[in-house]
Amino acid sequence: MKKLLSLLLVLGMVISLAACGQEATETAETAETTETTETTAEDMVVGFIFVGPVGDGGWTFAHNEGRLALEKELGVKTLYKESVPEEQVVESEMRNMIDQGATAIFATSFGYMSFVENMSNEFPEVAFFHCSGYTQTDNMANYFGRMYEARYLTGIAAGLKTESNKIGYVAAFPIPEVIRGINAFTLGAKSVNPDVEVEVVWTSTWYDPAKEKEAAITLLDGGVDIIAQHQDTAGPQQAAEERGAFSIGYNTNMYDMAPKSHLTAATWDWSGYYIEQVKAVMDGDFASHAYWGGMNDGIVTIAPLSEHVAEGTKEAIDKAKEAIMDGSLVVFGGEILDQNDEVKVAKGESLDDGSMLGMDWFVKGVVGSINQ
Amino acid sequence: MEGFLVALVIASTPLLFATLGEIMTEKAGLLNLGVEGMMLIGAVAGFGAGYTTNSPVIAVIAAIVAGGFSGLLFGFLTISLRANQVVSGLTLTIFGAGFSSFLGTNFIGLKMSESFITSFEPFKIPLLSSIPIIGNALFNQDLFVYGGMIVAILLGVYLYRTRKGLNLVAVGENPSAADASGINVDLYKYVHLTLGGALCGLGGAYLSVVDVPQWQDNITAGRGWIAIALVIFVAWNPIKAIFGAYLFGGLSIIGFRLQQYGISQSLLDTLPYLVTIIVLVISSTRNSKDNGPPKGLSVPYFREER
Numbered sequence: 001m002k003k004l005l006s007l008l009l010v011l012g013m014v015i016s017l018a019a020c021g022q023e024a025t026e027t028a029e030t031a032e033t034t035e036t037t038e039t040t041a042e043d044m045v046v047g048f049i050f051v052g053p054v055g056d057g058g059w060t061f062a063h064n065e066g067r068l069a070l071e072k073e074l075g076v077k078t079l080y081k082e083s084v085p086e087e088q089v090v091e092s093e094m095r096n097m098i099d100q101g102a103t104a105i106f107a108t109s110f111g112y113m114s115f116v117e118n119m120s121n122e123f124p125e126v127a128f129f130h131c132s133g134y135t136q137t138d139n140m141a142n143y144f145g146r147m148y149e150a151r152y153l154t155g156i157a158a159g160l161k162t163e164s165n166k167i168g169y170v171a172a173f174p175i176p177e178v179i180r181g182i183n184a185f186t187l188g189a190k191s192v193n194p195d196v197e198v199e200v201v202w203t204s205t206w207y208d209p210a211k212e213k214e215a216a217i218t219l220l221d222g223g224v225d226i227i228a229q230h231q232d233t234a235g236p237q238q239a240a241e242e243r244g245a246f247s248i249g250y251n252t253n254m255y256d257m258a259p260k261s262h263l264t265a266a267t268w269d270w271s272g273y274y275i276e277q278v279k280a281v282m283d284g285d286f287a288s289h290a291y292w293g294g295m296n297d298g299i300v301t302i303a304p305l306s307e308h309v310a311e312g313t314k315e316a317i318d319k320a321k322e323a324i325m326d327g328s329l330v331v332f333g334g335e336i337l338d339q340n341d342e343v344k345v346a347k348g349e350s351l352d353d354g355s356m357l358g359m360d361w362f363v364k365g366v367v368g369s370i371n372q
Numbered sequence: 373m374e375g376f377l378v379a380l381v382i383a384s385t386p387l388l389f390a391t392l393g394e395i396m397t398e399k400a401g402l403l404n405l406g407v408e409g410m411m412l413i414g415a416v417a418g419f420g421a422g423y424t425t426n427s428p429v430i431a432v433i434a435a436i437v438a439g440g441f442s443g444l445l446f447g448f449l450t451i452s453l454r455a456n457q458v459v460s461g462l463t464l465t466i467f468g469a470g471f472s473s474f475l476g477t478n479f480i481g482l483k484m485s486e487s488f489i490t491s492f493e494p495f496k497i498p499l500l501s502s503i504p505i506i507g508n509a510l511f512n513q514d515l516f517v518y519g520g521m522i523v524a525i526l527l528g529v530y531l532y533r534t535r536k537g538l539n540l541v542a543v544g545e546n547p548s549a550a551d552a553s554g555i556n557v558d559l560y561k562y563v564h565l566t567l568g569g570a571l572c573g574l575g576g577a578y579l580s581v582v583d584v585p586q587w588q589d590n591i592t593a594g595r596g597w598i599a600i601a602l603v604i605f606v607a608w609n610p611i612k613a614i615f616g617a618y619l620f621g622g623l624s625i626i627g628f629r630l631q632q633y634g635i636s637q638s639l640l641d642t643l644p645y646l647v648t649i650i651v652l653v654i655s656s657t658r659n660s661k662d663n664g665p666p667k668g669l670s671v672p673y674f675r676e677e678r
Contacts, residue, residue, distance in 0.1 A: 210591070
């Protein structure tokens with residue numbers, strides 16, 4: 001009985017101690033927030049949630065480059081977590097980062113959206129940034145880039161290079177983002193070579209180098225001589241390199257991975273946006289927004305053309321790039337026909353952001369079907 | 373068609389190695405769910421050693437040693453410390469993913485040299501490679517593919533036709549009886565676990581050294597789990613494992629070729645697992661001894677508790 005009593009007493013003491021501790025930290029926190037409206041670089045902590053490993057040489061690699069640029073440019077402290085599944089656990093990862101002092105969090109995959117939204121409601125003092133989604137709250141912004149503009153330019157390089165007039169495109173999933181890329185690529189290729197056809201194969205993976213390579217080989221067996229890709233690995237590049245064909249990369253400059261086949265790549269550069277936004281958070285002027293930047297902002301671009309490109313490619317791409325940037329060329333500007341020869345965009349008109357974000361049809365010239 | 377068969381055999385080879393490794397492990401009564409982790413460790417070791425030394429032999433040896441060592445680690449946990457096998461296996465998978473990613477940071481974006489790649493180029497086996505349809509797929513391949521087939525056959529002979537192999541089966545089925553008949557149970561378990569790990573490591577190395585050939589984080593992309601399903605599918609039989617691996621490997625890539633006929637890729641992706649479930653149902657209703665798991669599977673053996 002005595003033992004039990006003493007145990008209970010000890011337990012009670014521990015609990016009360018813990019409660020005191022909590023109170024203490026809470027008061028400290030409120031004091032902090034009232035004191036500081038501007039944060040110095042040393043105090044600023046930024047969290048990044050990545051869907052893949054930073055070593056993927058693709059999507060997450062590009063985001064991580066942005067993170068490193070941010071650290072270098074502003075001298076802030078960054079935290080990151082790799083390979084976070086698009087599930088509930090992402091919330092505890094964010095909570096963890098906030099516990100470590102993060103006041104801005106970038107979540108870099110579509111599937112995080114609803115969890116980021118929950119967290120933004122729970123932590124109104126933290127700025128959340130969600131990549132490639134569409135929800136927005138008072139302290140949750142969404143951001144993405146108009147990758148299709150860069151895709152259009154890479155299409156020009158492929159259209160000029162192909163001899164069989166058949167280009168293969170290894171694609172991940174039939175979602176609007178991927179479809180938009182395929183369409184823009186095809187339009188770019190057809191702008192310089194009207195006879196070109198783009199054959200699409202779906203892999204149902206973002207990240208499986210061996211499988212994606214095999215998908216590219218299937219296309220090459222079918223007679224294509226250039227491989228483009230919307231995948232997060234360099235598998236398709238390897239296939240083109242081995243078969244003596246040519247390739248167009250994605251996410252980052254993939255030249256080193258396929259030096260004999262690489263023509264160019266549609267690439268991301270997140271550093272500008274990350275630096276600008278973190279600066280805003282530090283200065284206390286963060287405002288929620290939906291950002292969809294294009295080539296003008298430098299968030300999407302293409303990798304330097306390799307020595308394998310056809311003659312005249314540089315001139316053609318420079319011209320189109322300039323036209324896109326000054327607005328005289330609209331990628332999804334009419335007249336655009338779909339696969340069944342129906343007019344999807346009439347002459348003189350162009351698609352608005354909404355229809356681009358929900359795109360579920362292929363332009364004429366694409367061989368393949370979306371209903372998978 | 374021929375192109376498809378060639379690709380099928382290539383896609384099956386990592387699965388075959390991992391399946392054989394897991395068969396060897398499970399035959400010793402150990403359920404090692406760490407196949408994925410062991411494959412990754414083998415893959416990064418093979419690529420790293422191959423890249424730094426430019427020697428294919430050293431790459432293969434490194435993959436074997438690294439895979440074997442990760443198997444040994446599992447053995448230490450489950451045989452000597454008698455830790456729970458399922459938990460230890462899952463831990464090994466997580467450890468393998470993290471550890472390989474850590475070691476691999478220096479190898480990202482690097483390519484093997486030309487001379488290295490040529491040593492794993494396909495070569496024809498005379499006469500056999502001129503068999504119509506299957507000749508090219510089976511007998512005009514790289515060293516790993518031949519190696520996989522040879523290991524499968526050797527393992528089949530070992531398990532069913534040699535004394536040591538039968539001893540191993542006894543260890544997996546009934547360790548106390550094996551112990552009583554004078555077999556060193558722990559030694560058998562350790563040896564086969566290590567060899568099994570080495571085979572899994574080779575399976576992973578095939579991806580990073582020959583197939584892709586490049587280091588990318590998590591390059592196995594779930595193949596280790598398919599291999600575990602395959603072990604059940606082929607009823608712990610190494611010879612059947614060859615055909616099982618070809619079937620699963622074929623299913624994983626056939627989708628690309630069927631898309632033009634409007635067959636869903638997503639549906640095809642489910643087939644390997646669906647087939648495994650069906651086989652499980654069939655084999656459990658038949659309740660035959662030959663198709664069941666080793667009786668002592670995942671039960672830790674502790675002599676004093678007999």
